[in-house]
Amino acid sequence: MHHATPLISTIVGGLVLAFILGALANRLKLPPLIGYLCAGIVVGPHTPGYTADQALAPELAELGVILLMFGVGLHFSLKDLMAVKKIAIPGAVVQIAIATVLGMGVAWGFGWEWGPGLVYGLALSVASTVVLLKALQERNLVESPQGRIAVGWLIVEDLAMVLTLVLLPALAGLLAPAGEAGSGGAAASSGDILLTVLSTLGKVAAFVAVMLVIGRRFIPWMLERIVWTGSRELFRLAVLATALGVAFGAYSLFGVSFALGAFFAGMVLAESEFSHRAAEESLPLRDAFAVLFFVSVGMLFNPMVLITDPWGVLATLFIIVVGKSVAALCIVRAFGHSTRTGMTIAVSLAQIGEFSFILAGLGVYLKILPERGQALILAGALLSIVLNPLLFYMLDRYTAKQEGEGEGDPQPA
Template identity: 65%
Template sequence: MPHDTPLIATIVGGLVLAFIFGALANRMRVPPLVGYLVAGVVAGPFTPGFVADQSLAPELAEIGVILLMFGVGLHFSVKDLLSVKAIAIPGAVAQIGVATLLGMGMSWLVGWSFGAGLIFGLALSVASTAVLLRALQDRHILDSDEGRIAIGWLIVEDIAMVLVLVLIPALGGVLGATHTGGVAHGAAAGNIWLTLAITIGKVIAFVGVMMIVGRRVIPWLLARIASTGSKELFRLAVLAIALGCAFGATVVFGVSFALGAFFAGMMMSESELSHRAAEESLPLRDAFAVLFFVSVGMLFDPSIIVREPLMVLATLAIILVGKSAASFIIVLLFKRPLKTALVISASLAQIGEFSFILASLGIGMGILPPTGKDLILAGAILSILVNPLCFSLSPVIYRWLAKRFGWSTLTLDDAAKTGEERNHTVIVGYGRVGSTAGESLREARQPFAVIEANAELIWKLREKQIPAHCANAVDEDALRAVHVEHANWLLLTLPNAFEAAHVIALARALNPAIRIVARAHSDAEVEYLTERGADYTIMGEREIGLGMSARVMSGLQAAH
């Protein structure tokens, strides 16, 4: 790697390797995320060949986490956050407690100190922001009831870890620290409660500033920039606000980058331009999210699997089984549906960025043995690899539990069962396009059913006596729930052509005679969707152009 261009080499090497291995993973019908992790292992110091800069990669990955959390904030409101506080706060605290105790129990069995066990347990208790968000986005449940609870849970974990990172140096002597490792011990001899109070005060101050000042200034600033008419300047403003708020939150208030970015996005969601802001930042979010997974792979030393196979399995069991079981039981205790409990437990069955920070802090202070850090990293990369399987198994476990134990299978999806519709229309996605189509069908008294991931929209539709199912349409069960096998028409309003193609394949398998209308954004997408079975593909820009020209022609005819 050229010594004078480490940043360029790290970005280029990371993205090129991620593309190669991601494409291979996709070819092998496994999630591209697996390929990104393998690319990181290849670019890491534990394998021969190209080695990316070990100090730059985590910082680039942090930008990915910032942009991901900013994107979530853009689709999340203060109302959404408050609506899940009753389960997210006690649930996250209880789950952190259970996972930490399990980690401490394992460390006690292998003879580690109390301090080492505490840090090890805490590292295994907190889920990765990037992994959780990617999982929710891939399954289109970010705006669902489960997605809101998972995000609220994540925010509570984030705040808890901010407090932990402040308190561990202050408690260094009690935890058995042998040296500071560059960590200040100023509060060690002082009042621990004072340190905790100051930290909580900073978090509250940050939230207050964002709610009072940010809520007014950020939408106002975005509107002023949009009024200039410069698309380039608008895009720059979005990124500057996201990164600036994240960095400022950390420097001034001591909270994490991710939390700062989330609140920046949530305040920007108050603007009418939030949808455009989300679109403008999406390509950069995706690119840096890939670098996050590459950086995780770079930290992994595969030899730990050979050196300590039993300890690796025990660590993985705590993450996949212990954490999942704890969150599953907690959600059920709050009288939430079985499906919600399974989604939350699958979402949290992995660890990530905060785990690495805790491990590095423990090593730096001489509290955690080097093996502990290796186990945390092994647990992280293996749990991230297995996490998609956890989601895939959720429907199977759901059906087995409901059948075996007779547990209530009632969910939001079943709260208002759709009837045995026949000769109706199925609308997938009820945003601006889907709702327009739905209103037209309703006015014409034509029966239709809706598949939509946004729980709030589902309730509104059901209040109007419209059959609606809360789910991701890229799921055969969702299509069956609205009786697509008996439908005449399927209207696909999904903006993503690849997802739409998958739904087309599922719908055709269930109902070969159904007529499918799909949405496209380009001639290439029109061709792609038509080849995959869409009967009609409508491109918005083309229809607008035809409508405008038709208006001109009718005006000319009227003049003559």
């Protein structure tokens, strides 16, 4: 029995390489996320040497998605969002719309139909939670006015992407190019599509109702009983079972995605008095599977796209770093905030990450997004995450200069 199975070799190879390259990235003052993605590239099929199992990696990544979304739900704060709702909600919606339109324009230049262009643009419109929070924490900006706006803005983006992930399978027949997924949108009548969307929303509504009526009472009650046992091990297992069990139950009973189920499990748990402990106890396992998720994403990336499709990569990067950031800056300034606050929000959002990967993967699976689109999104994510610390360095210098000149930050009424 002492032999390396594909499961063991995939997990060990992915985690060990992720640790080595993540530590190297951290040493170079880059987000460790870059190292995890590069580890996936190294063990992927597009580079020589050892290749991880191509069937097991996506399944491990699915566990990573569940735990990532559970973490997003755990940290979801309606109170934080309401505190900055006047700018975060309209700002995020308008910025998503602008980035999506820019993406659709570039996709039109590629010769794609509007459906693939819509998915491509949406994937470029949402920033990485991991990268944004790390950058704000390093500068002690999370509790600052601009930090609160950035976090609230990110919450709205995350909610928009959760809704997109729910509706995308229902709209696949309309969005898929002709010749894909059956005969594409032409084969599906508007009535069939409307019926599918209503059915999907009905299942989601039923799941949400169950979680709000039963889940928000049962889950805290269960955790309270586990706390009384005094067993830290059982509490940690209870949190993990809640995340995975609700995600799987949502999929099996309501046809809802694992991601949405895990998000609501985290959101319901966030309301209980044990939320902070649950977040702390589940963090190691969430981090481990999140690493495997990013490794599996890196396995999909072909570095040759940087050589074979440079203009596509540059156009993608331009939307992420310039188009989206300029839109955010203009929106923040239009609401009466200072240029410094606007630039902080703009730089914070000048990257993409985990939701973009999930959306791109789903788009390819549903035969809406071409594989070229996924390759460009992955390239744009890698490059934008690498550039983000440089942008923050430039912002720090600008902030220091403005503080020397005594600029204030008037807040609108």
